[in-house]
Amino acid sequence: MDDKNPIINISDVLEYEFCPRFIYFIYCLDIPQHEELRFKVLEGREIHKKVTQVNRNYIRKKIGAQSREFDVFLASQKYHFKGILDEILFLNDGKAAPLEYKFAEYKDNLFRTTKSQLILQSILIEENYGKKVDRSFVCYVRSNHKLVEMDIRQSDVDKVKAEISDILNIIRTGFYPKTKKNINKCTDCCYRNICT
Numbered sequence: 001m002d003d004k005n006p007i008i009n010i011s012d013v014l015e016y017e018f019c020p021r022f023i024y025f026i027y028c029l030d031i032p033q034h035e036e037l038r039f040k041v042l043e044g045r046e047i048h049k050k051v052t053q054v055n056r057n058y059i060r061k062k063i064g065a066q067s068r069e070f071d072v073f074l075a076s077q078k079y080h081f082k083g084i085l086d087e088i089l090f091l092n093d094g095k096a097a098p099l100e101y102k103f104a105e106y107k108d109n110l111f112r113t114t115k116s117q118l119i120l121q122s123i124l125i126e127e128n129y130g131k132k133v134d135r136s137f138v139c140y141v142r143s144n145h146k147l148v149e150m151d152i153r154q155s156d157v158d159k160v161k162a163e164i165s166d167i168l169n170i171i172r173t174g175f176y177p178k179t180k181k182n183i184n185k186c187t188d189c190c191y192r193n194i195c196t
């Protein structure tokens with residue numbers, strides 16, 4: 001990657017939210033995480049294996065979408081990040097929305113990482129399709145394909161954009177970010193022996 005002009009992944013933002021130091025270790029010191037600890041990658045693989053079993057046409061009609069695109073790779077020139085979206089819905093009101101599939105049960109609220117993932121996907125859709133995105137959807141495959149809707153609020157979009165800016169700053173400058181040590185996070189962390 002060009003350190004002067006990096007393009008990060010959606011998953012980098014989710015990892016940054018878990019612990020900002022991950023970005024430093026991965027990009028500045030070039031120490032990859034152990035593959036088995038990359039929970040989001042593993043989760044992603046599972047979802048893609050199972051997603052074809054979902055009745056996508058039923059979901060499209062339920063939401064009120066005219067058309068959709070599957071497994072779309074998008075990049076933001078403006079904010080320097082990229083990702084693959086499970087599904088983009090083009091809604092009857094002229095707007096668009098991301099639909100993310102989780103091979104998981106719904107536990108009454110969305111994880112922070114899921115919320116951020118949807119916000120990042122919304123930014124990508126708006127930039128690449130020129131359509132307003134003010135809502136998003138998650139389909140929980142293991143809860144009988146339960147569909148959960150989340151509004152995309154400008155304040156949350158701004159927060160995620162600020163996080164991207166912080167991540168790019170770490171990569172470009174080699175800044176060692178502060179983090180609140182958390183026993184639950186640090187105990188199993190693959191960087192715990194080098195993290196000061």
Ligand code: SF4
Nearest residue numbers: 019021186189192195
């Ligand atoms: S040991 Fe803790 S603070 Fe250090 S990178 Fe891991 S989770 Fe973050």
